[in-house]
Amino acid sequence: MLWLFMYILFGDALVATFEVIVPNKHLLAIRGRPAVLGCEFTSGPDLSSLVITWQRQEDSRVVHSFYYQQDQLDRQCPKYHNRTSLYVSELHKGNASLKIASVRPKDAGWYFCIVNNDKGTGRALIEVTYGALYSEPRLSIHVNSSGLKMQFETEGFPKPEVIWLGEHNQNLSYYLEIHDQIEDGLYFIKSICEAQKAVVNVTFTLKNHLLNQNLQRPVCLTYDEDSTDHVIIVLAVLSVVCILLVIGIIWLAVHKQNKERSSLR
Numbered sequence: 001m002l003w004l005f006m007y008i009l010f011g012d013a014l015v016a017t018f019e020v021i022v023p024n025k026h027l028l029a030i031r032g033r034p035a036v037l038g039c040e041f042t043s044g045p046d047l048s049s050l051v052i053t054w055q056r057q058e059d060s061r062v063v064h065s066f067y068y069q070q071d072q073l074d075r076q077c078p079k080y081h082n083r084t085s086l087y088v089s090e091l092h093k094g095n096a097s098l099k100i101a102s103v104r105p106k107d108a109g110w111y112f113c114i115v116n117n118d119k120g121t122g123r124a125l126i127e128v129t130y131g132a133l134y135s136e137p138r139l140s141i142h143v144n145s146s147g148l149k150m151q152f153e154t155e156g157f158p159k160p161e162v163i164w165l166g167e168h169n170q171n172l173s174y175y176l177e178i179h180d181q182i183e184d185g186l187y188f189i190k191s192i193c194e195a196q197k198a199v200v201n202v203t204f205t206l207k208n209h210l211l212n213q214n215l216q217r218p219v220c221l222t223y224d225e226d227s228t229d230h231v232i233i234v235l236a237v238l239s240v241v242c243i244l245l246v247i248g249i250i251w252l253a254v255h256k257q258n259k260e261r262s263s264l265r
Contacts, residue, residue: 018042018120020096020113025125029103030211031132031157031185036099039113039124043094049118050091054084054098057110057125064098066091079106105130105157105185131210132157132186137217147196150219152204155186160206164193167201198223 020041029035037054044050047069054063061077064084071086083101090097096115100107108130114123134156142149164172177190193202199222206215 018117018122020115020122020124022113022124022126026127026129028129028131028210029100029107031104031130032102034099034101035103035107035128036097037111037113037126037128039096039098039115039126041094041096041115041117041122042119043092044117044119045092046118047091049116051114051116052086052091052096053112053114055112055114057112063100063111103130129210130157130185131208133211133213134160134189134206134208134215137204137206137215139217139219141221143223147194148200148223149192149194150200150202150204151190151192152206152217153188153190154206154215155181155184155188156208156213157186158208158210159187160189160208162189162191163205163207164191165203165205172202 018041020039023038023040027035027037039054050067050069052064052066054065055061056063056077062075063077063080064086065072065075066086066088073081076084080100085099085101087095087097087099096113098111098113108128111126111128112123113126115121132155134154137152137154140151140153142151159178162174162176164174166172172193174191174193176192177188179188179190181188189206191204193204195202201220202218204215204217204219207213
């Protein structure tokens with residue numbers, strides 16, 4: 001009776017000695033880099049009964065499996081082929097962490113770490129968020145009769161905050177295009193700011209808040225407003241000259257043809 005009483009009193013505590021935990025319930029994965037999904041469990045001396053399964057929560061896709069003391073990847077989702085691995089040398093320490101190489105946009109989501117051994121069975125849930133650093137902004141400048149256009153282009157994820165500042169740190173108006181590149185899982189950003197002054201001193205700022213990325217690119221330049229008008233005038237004159245030359249050539253050809261016909265008569 002005493003044994004039964006002790007079991008009733010402490011039985012739940014004995015069963016609860018087996019745990020599966022994730023040290024960090026959220027992981028920020030960066031495009032193209034490996035991601036390590038941490039998972040720990042109550043280990044035992046015998047690994048022969050150890051079964052580790054990583055799977056997606058939303059559809060139960062198998063990401064990685066380990067049992068019979070080796071990887072078992074027959075049921076692994078094809079999108080993870082040759083991209084996942086466990087720290088096998090640390091399994092006896094209770095380390096069931098999963099490494100995913102070259103993170104992609106579709107790797108974002110919720111993952112179950114499920115562990116079973118001779119001490120018990122348990123699972124833990126971890127969320128993976130995807131982000132991509134924005135590339136070095138590419139500057140192009142376009143001059144026309146109405147002024148100057150400055151354009152920056154870059155790619156990254158998620159959607160950024162874009163700001164154009166004047167020389168006195170005042171906010172400037174600008175045009176912004178954002179396109180979703182489905183294959184790469186990136187946003188293509190194109191931002192244009194116009195200026196009518198001969199001296200330009202502005203700063204383009206892009207902030208990727210998810211990855212704490214802050215890009216600031218100043219644009220300082222001076223251009224001759226009259227030079228644009230001069231170019232337009234020169235091009236107009238050249239166009240007129242070309243037209244006159246064409247008319248002259250046609251007139252000479254017609255005149256020569258008429259002269260030849262007159263001589264035949």
